[in-house]
Amino acid sequence: MRIFAFIHLLVSIPHGYSNYVETKAGQFFSSGHTNNWAVLVCTSRFWFNYRHVANTLSVYRSVKRLGIPDSHIVLMLADDMACNYRNPKPATVFSHKNMELNVYGDDVEVDYRGYEVTVENFLRVLTGRLPPSTPRSKRLLSDDRSNILIYLTGHGGNGFLKFQDSEEISNMELADAFEQMWQKRRYNELLFIIDTCQGASMYERFYSPNLMALASSQVGEDSLSHQPDLAIGVHLMDKYTFYLLEFLEEVHPASQANMNDLFKVCPQSQCVSTPGHRTDLFQRDPGSVLITDFFGSVRKVEITKDTINLTSPVDRKKYITGFLCCQTNL
Amino acid sequence: MIKCTNLFFISHVSPGPCCLLQAEKQRGRYAALAIAAVVIVVGIPLWWKTTETYRAWLPFSEISELDSLQLQLSVDIEVVFSRGTLTPEQQKKFPLSHVNEKEHQVDVSIPELLTSPSTEADLSLHMLSESSCGSVVVYVIPETAALLPEDVKVYVGQRRTALLRSPPFKSSWSLKEVLSNLDVKVEQVVSTMSFSHQDIVAALSNRVRMAKVTKESMADSMRAIKSSPGYEITFSLLNPDPRSHSLHWDIEGAVQSCIQPLLNKLAPIANFSVDSQILYYVVLGVNPRFDNSVSAYTLSADSLSHVINPVEARLGSNAASSNPVLNFLLYVPDSHHSPLFIRDHSKREVPSNAFHSPRWGGIMVYNVNEMYGPEAEPPVDININMAKVMGVFLAQLRLMLGVQHTHPPTGFVLQSPGSAGLADWELDRLLWSRSVENIATASTTITSLAQLLDQIGNIVINDNIAQQVSSAVTSLQSAVAELEAGNLAFALQYSREAILASERAFFDPSLLHLLYFPDDQKFAIYIPLFLPMCVPIVLSLLKIVSEAKKRRADKQAKSD
Numbered sequence: 050m051r052i053f054a055f056i057h058l059l060v061s062i063p064h065g066y067s068n069y070v071e072t073k074a075g076q077f078f079s080s081g082h083t084n085n086w087a088v089l090v091c092t093s094r095f096w097f098n099y100r101h102v103a104n105t106l107s108v109y110r111s112v113k114r115l116g117i118p119d120s121h122i123v124l125m126l127a128d129d130m131a132c133n134y135r136n137p138k139p140a141t142v143f144s145h146k147n148m149e150l151n152v153y154g155d156d157v158e159v160d161y162r163g164y165e166v167t168v169e170n171f172l173r174v175l176t177g178r179l180p181p182s183t184p185r186s187k188r189l190l191s192d193d194r195s196n197i198l199i200y201l202t203g204h205g206g207n208g209f210l211k212f213q214d215s216e217e218i219s220n221m222e223l224a225d226a227f228e229q230m231w232q233k234r235r236y237n238e239l240l241f242i243i244d245t246c247q248g249a250s251m252y253e254r255f256y257s258p259n260l261m262a263l264a265s266s267q268v269g270e271d272s273l274s275h276q277p278d279l280a281i282g283v284h285l286m287d288k289y290t291f292y293l294l295e296f297l298e299e300v301h302p303a304s305q306a307n308m309n310d311l312f313k314v315c316p317q318s319q320c321v322s323t324p325g326h327r328t329d330l331f332q333r334d335p336g337s338v339l340i341t342d343f344f345g346s347v348r349k350v351e352i353t354k355d356t357i358n359l360t361s362p363v364d365r366k367k368y369i370t371g372f373l374c375c376q377t378n379l
Numbered sequence: 380m381i382k383c384t385n386l387f388f389i390s391h392v393s394p395g396p397c398c399l400l401q402a403e404k405q406r407g408r409y410a411a412l413a414i415a416a417v418v419i420v421v422g423i424p425l426w427w428k429t430t431e432t433y434r435a436w437l438p439f440s441e442i443s444e445l446d447s448l449q450l451q452l453s454v455d456i457e458v459v460f461s462r463g464t465l466t467p468e469q470q471k472k473f474p475l476s477h478v479n480e481k482e483h484q485v486d487v488s489i490p491e492l493l494t495s496p497s498t499e500a501d502l503s504l505h506m507l508s509e510s511s512c513g514s515v516v517v518y519v520i521p522e523t524a525a526l527l528p529e530d531v532k533v534y535v536g537q538r539r540t541a542l543l544r545s546p547p548f549k550s551s552w553s554l555k556e557v558l559s560n561l562d563v564k565v566e567q568v569v570s571t572m573s574f575s576h577q578d579i580v581a582a583l584s585n586r587v588r589m590a591k592v593t594k595e596s597m598a599d600s601m602r603a604i605k606s607s608p609g610y611e612i613t614f615s616l617l618n619p620d621p622r623s624h625s626l627h628w629d630i631e632g633a634v635q636s637c638i639q640p641l642l643n644k645l646a647p648i649a650n651f652s653v654d655s656q657i658l659y660y661v662v663l664g665v666n667p668r669f670d671n672s673v674s675a676y677t678l679s680a681d682s683l684s685h686v687i688n689p690v691e692a693r694l695g696s697n698a699a700s701s702n703p704v705l706n707f708l709l710y711v712p713d714s715h716h717s718p719l720f721i722r723d724h725s726k727r728e729v730p731s732n733a734f735h736s737p738r739w740g741g742i743m744v745y746n747v748n749e750m751y752g753p754e755a756e757p758p759v760d761i762n763i764n765m766a767k768v769m770g771v772f773l774a775q776l777r778l779m780l781g782v783q784h785t786h787p788p789t790g791f792v793l794q795s796p797g798s799a800g801l802a803d804w805e806l807d808r809l810l811w812s813r814s815v816e817n818i819a820t821a822s823t824t825i826t827s828l829a830q831l832l833d834q835i836g837n838i839v840i841n842d843n844i845a846q847q848v849s850s851a852v853t854s855l856q857s858a859v860a861e862l863e864a865g866n867l868a869f870a871l872q873y874s875r876e877a878i879l880a881s882e883r884a885f886f887d888p889s890l891l892h893l894l895y896f897p898d899d900q901k902f903a904i905y906i907p908l909f910l911p912m913c914v915p916i917v918l919s920l921l922k923i924v925s926e927a928k929k930r931r932a933d934k935q936a937k938s939d
Contacts, residue, residue, distance in 0.1 A: 083601055083738045116688040120696060169891065178888050190701055192605055194738065225835075232827035233885065302685055349601070350683045352723045353733040353741060353778075356770045357795065359637060 080338070082196040082237045085346040086189060087112045087122045090171060092203030092212045094128035094163075099142075099283040100274050102130040104202045104244055104290040106152040107144050111297040112198065113156075115345035123174055123189055125161035127203075127213055137281060144286050144294060146278040160187050168218045175199075175226045177235065193234035198242070198343045202290065205245030207268055208253075224254040231257040238331070240343040244289045246271040249325040260330045261338075263311065265289035266322035273321050288320045300340050302347060308335035408926075411919035418916060432837055435845035441852050442829040445822045450815065453865040454573050455514035458565060460545075513807050513867030515572050516540045517565055522547055532790035533568055538803045541568050571787060572804040574811040582815040602737035603781030606816045608879060609650040609702040612638070613740075614772070615694060616657045616763075620713030624747060625758040628709070630655045633765035637773055641800030645780070647871055648813055652702075656695065663710070664689035667719055673728075676712070676719045678744075683721070683734050686742065705779050706740035707772045709763070717748035733771045741775035743768060773800060782809055810871050817874035818858050824881040825851055844884050851880035 089112070091105035109124055131142050131153045142153040161170060173179050174189050191197055203210055209217040230236055241262040243251050248264030255262065265272040265287070274284035275291045286294075292315040300306055308328075312335070317323050328335050341347050522545050534542040546560055570576075604610070614634070618626050634653055642651045663686050667676040678686070696704050712719040721729045721744060735741035745768065751759045782805050787793055796802045825848060832838055858873035 081601070083736075116685075118688065118692045120691070172891060173888070176891070177886050178891055179886075180888050184699075185696060185701060188701055190703075192703075192738075194601060229827075229831065232831070233824065302688075346688055348684045348687045348736045348739065350680070350687075350734050350736050351602070352680060352721070352729050353731045353735050353743075353771060353775055354729075356731045356733075356774045357777075357800075359766045359770045359773070 080196070080238075080333075080342050081194065082342065083194040083349055084191075085117050085121060085196050085198070085343065086191045087117055087198040087200070088125075088174065088189060089122065089198075089200045090125040090166065090202070091127055092166065092201065092210060094213055096128075096130070096133055096135045097283055098128070098203075099130050099281070100286050101202045102126055102128065103142050103144050103152060103286050105200065106142050106157070107150075107286070107290060107294040108200045108242075108297075109157070110152050110154065111294065111300075112344055115297075115300065115341060116302055117344075117346040119158040120186065121346070122158070123160050123187070124158065125166045125171065125174075126159050126163075127166040128163065135282075143278065143281070144291065146276045146285060148278070148280075158186070164213070166213065168212050168216050168222075171212070171218065172222065172226050176229045177233070189235070191235050194237050195235070196343050197236045197239045199239065200242045200244075201251075202244040202287070205243070205247060205251065207247050208250045210243070210245055210251060220251045220254045223251060224256060227255060227260060228257045231259075238333075238338075238342070242293075244272060244287050244293075248272060249327075252327050255327070255330060258330055259332055260327075261308070261335070262327040264325045265315070265320070267325050270322040289315050289322070289324060292319055297340075297344065300344065302341060302345050304339075304341060306340045308338045308340070311340060407919075408923050411916065411923060415916050415920055418912075432839045434832075434838075434840040435842050437829060437832065437840065437845055437848050438852055439829055439833070441856075442825055442848075445852070445855060446826050448818070448822055448859070450818065450859060451863040452574070452579070452811065452815075453863060454569060455511070455865055456565065456569055457514065457516040458561075459516065459518045513573070513810065513865060514539060515569050515804070517543050517568055519543050519545045519561070521545060530790065531792045532564075533571075533792070535568070535572060535791065535793045535804065536802075537794050537796060537799065539572070539807065541572060543568055567788060571791060573807060578808070578812050579815055582812040583819045602778060604703055604705070604738050604779055606813055606820065606878070607649060607703050608875070609652070609700065611697055611700065611702050611704045612642075612651060612653045612776070613694065613696070613704060613706050614653070614655040615706065615708045616655075617661045617690070617708055617710045618657065618659050619662055619711075620715075621659050621758065623714040623757045623759065624711060625760050626657075626711055626747075626763060627761065628763040628768075629765055633769050637765075637769040637800070638776070641773065641776070644799070644801045644806055645809070647868065648809065648875075652697070652700075654697070658693055661690060661693055667712075667716055673720070676716045677722050678719065679722050679726075680724045680734075684736075687736055687739065690742075703738070704740075705776065707775065708740070708742040709768055710742060710744050711747055711761075711763075712744065714748070714757075718746035719744050720746075731771050731774075733775065735775045735778060738779070740779065741772065743771050777801070780809070781812065782806075807867065810867050814858065814862060814867065814871045814874045817871075817878045818855060818862075821851060821855055821874065821877040821881040824878075824885050825855070828881075828885050838890060841887075841889055844887050844890065847880045847884035847887075851877050851884060854880060 087109075089105050089109050091101045093101045105124070105126060109122065112122060113119070130136060131140050138148070140153065141148075141151045144150045144152050161174075174187070177189065179188055189197075201210060203212070205211060208220045211217050227239065230239075236259070238259045239261070241252060241255075241260060243263070244265040245251070247266060247268050247270065249267045252260075252262035252264060253268075266289075273288050275286045275288045277284045293311075296311070296314045312324075312326050315324055331338075516539055518540060520542055532544050536542070543564055546564055552560075614630055616626060616628055616630075618624060634655070638653065642653070645651070663678075665678065665682040665685050667678050669675075670677045690708065691706075694706055694708075721732050721734060723729050731743070732745070733741055733743035745763060747759075747761050747763075750761055777800075782801060794802065796805065828848070832840060854873045854877035858870050858877055861867075861870035861873055
């Protein structure tokens with residue numbers, strides 16, 4: 050029985066690949082979004098929080114690789130690790146202890162840096178209440194057909210997330226900010242990922258529609274860091290984001306991986322903490338939501354069928370003038 | 380608090396110390412009462428006043444009225460019967476006035492839109508000399524007239540007129556039968572030229588989520604860009620191979636002659652700014668495949684969606700404004716990949732060789748391999764035929780802005796707008812849907828802002844916000860009134876003012892409530908301040924009360 054199933058699987062795999070593009074075309078109508086945005090925030094400073102910057106940069110890297118341009122990404126890093134005086138390898142931020150992957154790269158555009166990353170600025174970006182002098186790159190210019198990915202990382206607790214070691218944002222404030230975004234139709238669907246201790250408490254209070262949330266740990270659990278690197282001297286990544294990055298590296302723009310695969314990232318055996326997710330506010334079934342709906346930027350495209358003929362003169366006037374002549378004979 | 384340590388002196392000392400004691404106690408009592416009085420009468424009101432947040436008055440009652448919005452849209456329709464369509468008897472009995480009404484009711488609390496317009500009345504005939512903005516003139520011509528080709532029933536012109544071939548009716552029919560027969564046809568013409576139920580529902584989709592969505596209507600609603608006070612249009616020429624091709628395009632002249640007339644006509648809707656750029660060494664993200672049957676390179680329709688992202692990273696944008704950007708790219712393939720054709724989903728050739736992405740813009744591939752022979756020395760000077768290019772871009776721009784009528788009914792012929800870029804009735808269509816959309820958006824914004832400010836008592840409402848809200852409310856009311864009266868131009872202007880004021884009020888930077896304090900934090904702040912002060916006062920007041928009770932008890936015991 051098992052062998053039969055196995056052979057059946059072998060046979061159906063190549064057939065499935067050719068159907069990719071047709072199903073993809075059908076997916077465009079179901080997701081209902083035309084553009085993608087990402088807001089990636091690292092909230093902690095100081096050298097020993099290197100891993101939080103590395104977390105954020107690895108999500109940034111995946112999101113850029115899958116197609117979202119810099120103009121649609123708001124990247125907030127509370128401290129500069131790449132050019133930190135204590136970094137033995139300047140201009141790099143590594144995600145793996147063998148220094149395999151430099152997530153800083155040479156094409157990073159940080160929109161809010163250092164002390165600009167505050168609760169106030171974060172809420173202003175989300176709700177759009179920025180002073181008129183704010184440049185375009187610092188704004189979230191989403192509309193009602195935008196899918197937004199929001200990623201937060203740092204130190205957190207039950208119901209709060211710590212910013213810059215001096216202030217905190219509560220889960221109620223975040224839920225209210227999302228509700229204001231919904232009232233103004235600033236998003237079509239929103240994916241919220243948080244990698245902190247007791248991260249699940251941050252999405253408990255959400256009440257706006259079309260929100261899906263993932264967290265690295267439940268209330269009462271700590272999110273743990275992954276590996277230290279002896280040359281750099283600090284922990285490089287958090288466990289959850291490390292395995293998330295590993296998962297995202299397999300995804301390419303035409304991939305059909307869906308949210309159910311994302312929920313399985315970093316089970317308790319790997320992560321020690323229990324990742325959680327929340328989908329009750331989301332309209333669609335998570336199995337039909339593609340990873341690239343949020344992490345990538347696959348555009349809906351139509352062929353231009355009609356054109357306007359600008360070269361030949363349009364000479365229909367004689368019809369109407371002839372008709373008017375007829376009428377005046379009345 | 381004075382202890383009576385001198386008690387053992389009482390026997391042989393005069394009542395002085397005891398009276399003194401009493402006096403001290405009395406003074407103490409008065410002092411405690413005075414402090415308590417000051418705290419209660421002066422302190423508490425002062426604390427209340429100084430920790431109050433300033434909230435200017437908002438017209439909450441009028442805003443709650445906006446919640447259940449009733450829009451009445453009226454179109455002036457003129458129907459002119461040409462000679463030969465009516466018999467003399469029918470002509471004699473022609474009445475001078477009918478009224479046609481259609482009502483759309485919008486109620487936010489009900490998730491589905493109430494769809495059926497139940498009332499039908501009669502037709503209105505106004506003899507207007509010049510068709511004003513928003514009106515429609517229908518000329519009914521005889522059935523057998525040769526003015527229109529055989530299978531064409533309606534011809535819609537460039538202005539606001541349409542020619543309708545009259546449906547067959549007998550000369551024995553009364554006037555009423557004639558008119559009722561004509562009703563349906565005229566309604567069809569008017570819904571094409573002004574607005575149909577679908578258009579209004581789509582414009583209101585911001586406020587009312589459409590319950591049943593067809594694929595076409597969803598695609599339509601996703602394609603047209605949302606109403607915004609301004610737009611930026613960028614034309615880019617992509618030259619991946621400057622070593623072989625030296626491209627020249629007269630973009631300024633082309634924009635002046637082809638695009639600017641359209642933008643001038645659309646000036647009441649939004650402000651447009653146009654710029655252009657040339658990008659070198661830009662590559663498409665997709666490798667085109669060589670097709671032996673046509674000996675050319677082809678891009679299949681499925682790979683087109685991956686073309687835009689690598690290019691978009693290279694396109695700049697105006698940092699100063701937050702307006703939506705529409706990009707139009709002209710890609711000239713490099714000499715090794717020329718000619719390059721686009722194939723649609725059924726593998727057929729696309730005549731325009733262009734594609735577009737909703738709410739983003741369009742890309743056209745322009746092949747230059749036929750313009751020079753193999754003997755030409757690189758780089759070859761090439762002048763791009765701007766008329767052809769602008770024809771495609773103009774069509775794409777019309778689609779992006781929501782001007783294009785994508786599915787005219789059968790038997791209808793729509794005259795091409797030509798060099799004007801936009802027919803008058805198309806402009807009217809856009810004005811109708813924009814006015815409704817603006818009104819819907821502005822009313823949603825104002826109602827949600829009022830709700831937010833009501834819920835969160837800690838937000839400061841400045842005077843300028845209150846003023847913006849009031850002006851938004853009055854503009855909304857005027858816009859609704861103008862729509863009812865049928866003055867489309869004024870309605871659009873008021874709706875634009877309303878949406879600008881409401882957006883300015885909603886997105887004012889001062890409305891950020893960082894004053895969110897949960898109750899336990901409030902206690903944690905006030906207890907260290909007030910507790911040390913209040914404890915002695917309360918204790919001394921209690922002491923006074925207990926002493927007074929004891930004295931009364933003593934007095935009663937003495938009197939008994």
